[in-house]
Amino acid sequence: GSTAPIKEAGIMAQINAEVLAGITLSQLVNNGAPVIYGSVPVRARMDTLGDSYGAVETSQYNIDCVQMARFYKLPNYSTAGVCDTKTPGIQTSVERLFSDILVTLSGPQYLHCAYGLLDGNSVFCLLQAVLDDAHFQMIRFFLRPPRINETEIAEVLKQIRAVAATPQKLYISYIRRVMRSGEISMPYPFEGDGEADNVFALAYEKMQQLLSKPVEHIDQATTSKIFREIPGILPRLNVYEEGR
Structure with a gap:
């Protein structure tokens, strides 16, 4: 709707051309270089023309890209679980789970699930991350192969x-x-008592429990090796850096 046509056929034609162009360039530079069919198609908002990650079409476009990657026999990187809201809530859960489930079922090889991210991936929320972890476990359980033999x-x-x-x-x-064997799913971890809906209160308690635990860092030798061998990492991220 802004940098691509608003109709599905239009945005998919443009995305496919852009991805294939990038793949072609990579092969011209380094023939045989491993590549993935990666894209993050998003529908534009009609009021601001900004990204609308929570729109139904956003999930639809990502699934289209999964199918195109399968057509070209390429591994696919896709996106799900992104939402437009700025705080955890009902709208957030609806938008995230809708795309998490549908895009996951489409079968991408690599899936960015926007873990704990809100406001179009611009904000990380620990409370949302706690909720996402529970929901990912549910989806993971659902995707297990059936035990019928x-x-x-x-x-x-x-x-x-x-x-x-x-x-x-x-x-x-x-x-x-x-x-005991784990063959059946457990109750929702933030299930309320009786008819009460205490999802966010219980998730907040879980978050506080996690925050109360001691922080575990990668050991200093490994950290130094990472910063030495991988360029571009901000020095302030080194927890062993002098003065921190």
């Missing part, structure tokens, strides 16, 4: 026959072993 089927059939022969017809005695 001959062994599982035989075991389930055995359970069904055994339970069907009992008067109560309940499978309660089989639950504990499955819970």
Whole structure:
């Protein structure tokens, strides 16, 4: 809508041309250099023409790029979980989970999930990071391959026959072993008591627990090696630097 056409066909045609041009240039400079099909397509806001990361189309465009990368048989870098809001809340959760789930299911090889980032990726919020961690665990659990094979089927059939022969017809005695194995998901970690919704209060408590723990830094020798061998890292980020 600003630097690319507002219609899906237009923005995808432009993105594809730009990505392929970059890939071509990299091969001209260094033939055989490993590349990825990476892009961060975002729809423009209609009021300010700024980025609208929370728009439905933003997720749609990212999924389109995943499909284009698959067409060219290239690994894909995509984006999800970005939102327009400045503070954690219902809108933030809706925008983030909507894109997190859909873009993840489209199958990119590399996915930037905007961990803890708000306001179009311009602000990091530790409380949001705590929430994101819980939500990522849910998505990760959902994406596990199904455990359906001959062994599982035989075991389930055995359970069904055994339970069907009992008067109560309940499978309660089989639950504990499955819970211990991690095969079923645990309750939402910030679940309220009864009908109360205490998500943000409980997430805040979790955040305070994390902040109370001692900070673990990379050891000084490794840190010095990183700053010595990787140019461009700001010296002030070195926790062992004199005067800090």
